[in-house]
Amino acid sequence: MARDDEEIFAPKKAPQRHELGQPLDALSVDELTERIELLQDEIGRLSAARERKSASRTAADAFFKKP
Template sequence: MSLFDDEVPKKKPVHEIGSDLSQLSVDELNNRISLLKEEIERLEAARSEKSASKSAAESFFRR
């Protein structure tokens, strides 16, 4: 074990859309579901921010 192991960024598990799920355990499937739910929340928040910015810009330029 290296002295610098703590400095290496930990990689999040990745899920590839359409990948084979037959070899995954129930825990692994639950982890992937959690990751995907978090990603959906992140995407929805970004969409909301962009929609608000777009609405503000449209409102400003309609004057």
Template sequence: MSIFDDDRPKKPSAHEIGSDLSLLSVDELKARIALMQAEIARLEAEVATKASGRKAAENLFRS
């Protein structure tokens, strides 16, 4: 390990919407796609959770 490792620019660990993709390798692009697909799944799960909670509340107050 070099003493200059801290001086190297670090690659961002997450994808930034609208960032320049031209300098990324195919593997880096695939990794970002996987990261974003996982985030989409997480967001969809949260939407489903909130929708079911809202529906349960609506049913409770309709009775």
């Protein structure tokens, strides 16, 4: 089965997911801006998860604290 010319000659898209240390030369300014926004959102998500876990740990430590 033959492929469409569009499919064969279409420029490769940069991966949607950002990988630490990946080369950034092929990314446009808009793509870099999108990556920054995605990473900032991910930092917020990770920070919120850390805060929840820390609060849970503090509560558990207080509950099991020896007199």
